[in-house]
Amino acid sequence: MRVMKRLLGSFTLCARLSVLAVSAAVIGACAPDAPDAAGGSKIIDDDVAITTTIATVAPNGESITIQVLDNSYRPSDYEISAGTEVVFENRGRNDHNILPDSVKGDAELSELLRNDSSPSAWGVASTDFVPGDSFSHVFGAPGVYAYYCSIHGAPGAGMYGIIRVS
């Protein structure tokens, strides 16, 4: 058996930050020095002080992989414990994206990631998820995270998936 590679690139920074439930609405979502452990008040940017509320858990060291194929996520429905890292690997022949159901497209995702550090702000645009690319995210807050590919699906139809975090 081949061990699945995990290419944790710059997206991981966003993922790490997202384990914090950030009450401030506007911050640099992917600040390079963002802490990845839950704590009280944090300063994650030299210019912007924000207050965090501990509603999520830190990474638990567990990791699972979801294959992103043409045009399916496999498995499409996965239950994990909070703090688990999910690695999405584009193993198809086409570009795909991963958008929370509330997001309509790549541009809106980019806007969301710029302006929102809450657990619901996650995903990857198609330009950053071509065949061979990986994207990882730590789901630190319990909940149901429904997502889809806007190229090949819609919320709950076509290419879509669910992560259930307990």
Next chain:
Amino acid sequence: MKRSLRALIGVSVLGLSLVACGSGDDEAEVPNTEAPTSEAPATEAPSTEAPADGVLNVPADYATIQAAVDAAVEGDLILIAPGTYNEAVQVTTNNIVIRGLDRNTVIMDGNFELDNGFRVVGASGVAIENMTAMNYTKNGFFWTGSTGYRGSYLTAWRNGDYGIYAFDSVGGLLENSYAAGSPDAGFYIGQCYPCDAVIRNVVSEHNGLGYSGTNSGGNLLIVNSVFRRNRAGVVPNSGSYELCYPERKTTIVGNQVYSNNQPDTPAIDVAILAMGNGILSAGGVQNIIERNRVWDHDKTGIGLVPFLEEDANDAIPAKDAWDMPCAEQKQLMPTLPDGPLLWDSQDTEVRDNVLEDNRRADIAVGSAGTNLWELGNCFEGNTFTTSAPLDLETLAPCGSPLSETAGDWTAGDLMVITWLADAETAPPSVDWKTATLPDLPQLENMPDAATAPAVPASATPPTIDLAAITVPDKIS
């Protein structure tokens, strides 16, 4: 973006004169014409509720097609007046019919910016009729996750991925339609088993692939159609980059397949690898290829070859799992293989086809290490001159187990592995936005478009009398 190739290896088909796209001589089927340039007039106060008669007129009642689609309820008919519509329409309502009043002047134009002319997502019973979609970055017409779909009298021209595309959908009919200028396939039905679908009376040309079907099959019929001047003609194929593998039980009968060596089309990598083949099964199994006329190909007329998949995502299913329905297979967890997979074409019957001037071989079977007599493919009753290996109909007759001792299986070997090298020197893909294409054709309209009743797509495709289909005449 398509991943670099190194994959396929596989290939070839043919048909009757087309009802949809005219009959008669070759060029008369796609006469030159200018694309309509009229713009859809705006409506000041579009309706928000469906009219009582169930007919929603665009733009008279609704300024845009999307507005009409959003207002429609099951059973409605959306009638679109001639004009150019710069829209990407998404359909999520079941059992509606969307119809252009004139196939050639109801133009969906993506302007090289919009993704799909129509995208039907998760809706069942949606029929799209009598219009043209062009210049979309993805697909002209796209169904996904549908039970019951139909595309009739459609023209897809110069689109950036597929022309007419049905994915993970069952119960389909694509008919009387035309597709040109897509780097992937003009027509595609993939990831379904059983598909319960029919493609009939279509013309596909100047695409990367005339037809492609990955991991599809099971009561999937491709009949009475024309696949010409693509890089490769009809290419059912297997691979674990989509679900529901392998491709199996596709029936290809009565088609005209010719001159699929076109060097100046847009083309994905696999199309370049398959270039020069008429009907090419690339890792498909249990297919039936009968009574097609296939001619003028640089490689094979009808070829059964393997698909070499690197970076595969799951093991190849054992033969006893081939009949597992797609919905069931989707629930299985994959087992990552240690190395590349070789999807051999197996248990396919090639009978009673008429082939000529296929320069490598009229009929052929190849592998990359598997003993050919163990693959179970058979050839019988074909009219041909050349085969690979030699004496193929003697080596692999239908109706009896194949034997190593039937003859020399190595003489005239297809040497399919050399196709990988051929692909490196093949003419590269041409930008789909600028590729030279036949002019947008004026094609036959559906009868009585203004008055014909709305018939949503049935989940049960029409019954095709396969036995009544004869080898089509050659287009001169």
